[in-house]
Amino acid sequence: MSDTMSQGDPFILNVGETIDREELIAPSARVVVGVSGGLDSVVLLDVLAALAGADGRGYDLMVAHLDHALRDAAAADAAFVAELADSYHLPCTVQRRDVAAVAAETGQSIETAARMVRYEFLGGLARTFGAACVAVAHHADDNVETVLHRLLRGTHLRGLAGMPIRRPMGGGPIDLVRPLLPYRRDEIRAYAQRRHLRWREDETNRDTQYRRNFIRHELLPLLRSRFNPRVDEALMRLAGSAGDVEDHLARLGAETFSHARLPDAPPGGVAMDARSLGQHPQIVITYAMRVALETLGAPLAAVTGEHLRQMAALAIDSESPAVALPGGLAARRCGDRIVIA
Structure with a gap:
């Protein structure tokens, strides 16, 4: 499907510039491409395949598809993706997981369980494939x-900043990258139509019992019609501003932790000077605490804002109680020291 002529398409050139500017994919890197068979992932695969053929890039692509066992059409979706990968002469791995059973076992929503299982699959495949x-x-x-x-x-x-264009995945030096993140759905559809691409339609994307679908099909149209026809742009500006502030606070937090860190920490732990930390605003202290937990390899996904606020209180009030943390860790005030172990 991908050909030399397609490499001159402006959308491909723009995505290539995004990849270079954000340093998402290095030349010759191995890349696992998550492909559901829907419009967006089919376009992503086509663009990456075109860029892989461009001089100096040479990406080594593998197609990955997870069958969530939630739809009657799931087997047909998997077959479509396997055929699509074959048309690009790319290897393809398809795995089936009973997401409904996972949701029942964990007490999570279907959406949350599906996301968890999907990233487990993609991350595991990337490690097996040796992907960057x-x-x-x-x-x-x-x-x-x-x-x-x-x-x-x-x-x-951090949540207001939206999805990062690049973030590390757990379990190794593997990044999750989103090359299409700056682009609107209309641009993606227009590219697919220019390229005469085929894709699968997922009827559950119209089911508004799922919160994401309700936001897409009910809430956002209401906000556009009743409040602000450019609410999408307003939310993207908010995310951009939040991201800028988040980056600044993360840098301040790293500097604050570095200055406050003490050398005589317990084995497998971190010790910090409470007086040094206490000179900073509480929000900066929470970011320093996050860096401390990251240093210890704590499960950050399970660390809440309340955990971080309680940890920051240790630097401000010497009488603050110890804080129990995910991963079997605890933070406590010991005189002028804060110890996490």
Whole structure:
């Protein structure tokens, strides 16, 4: 499907510039491409295949598809993706997982369980394949929906920043990258139509019992018609501003932790000077505490804002109680020291 002529398409050139500017994929890197068979992932695969053929890139691509066992059409979706990968002469791995059973076992929603299982699959395959990164097809409209969802649910600054274009995956030096994140759904569809691409339609994407679908099909149209026709752009600006502030606070937190860290920590732990930390605003202390936990390899996904606020209180009030943390860790005030172990 991908050919030399396609490499001159402006959309491909733009995505290539995004990859270079954000340093998402190095030349000749092995890349696992998550492909559901829907419009967005089919476009992502086509673009990466075109770029792989460009001089100096030479990406080594593997197609990955997870059958969530949630739809009658799931087997047909998997067959479509396998055939699609074959048309690009690319290897393809398909795995089936009973997401409904995982949700029942863990008490999670179907959406949350599906996301967890999907990233476990993609990350595991990347490690097996020796890949540098996993590429997924989230785009700007997905990010708008994510920011609005988090805003309504309640979130912190990191959540308001939306989805990062690149983030590390657990279990090794593998990045999750989103080359299409700056681009709107309309741009992606227009490219697919120019290239005469085929894709699968997932009827569950119209089911508004799922919160993400309700936001997409009900809430955002209502906000556009009743409040602000450019609410998408407003939310993207909010995410950009939150991301800038988040980056600044993360740098301040790293510097604050570095200055406060003490050499005489217990084995497998971290010790910090409480007086040094206490000179900073509480929000900066919370970011320093996050860096401390990251240094210890704590399960950051399970660390809440409340955990970090309680840890920051240790630097401000010497009488603050010890804080139990995920991963069997605890933070406590010991005189003028804060110890996490």
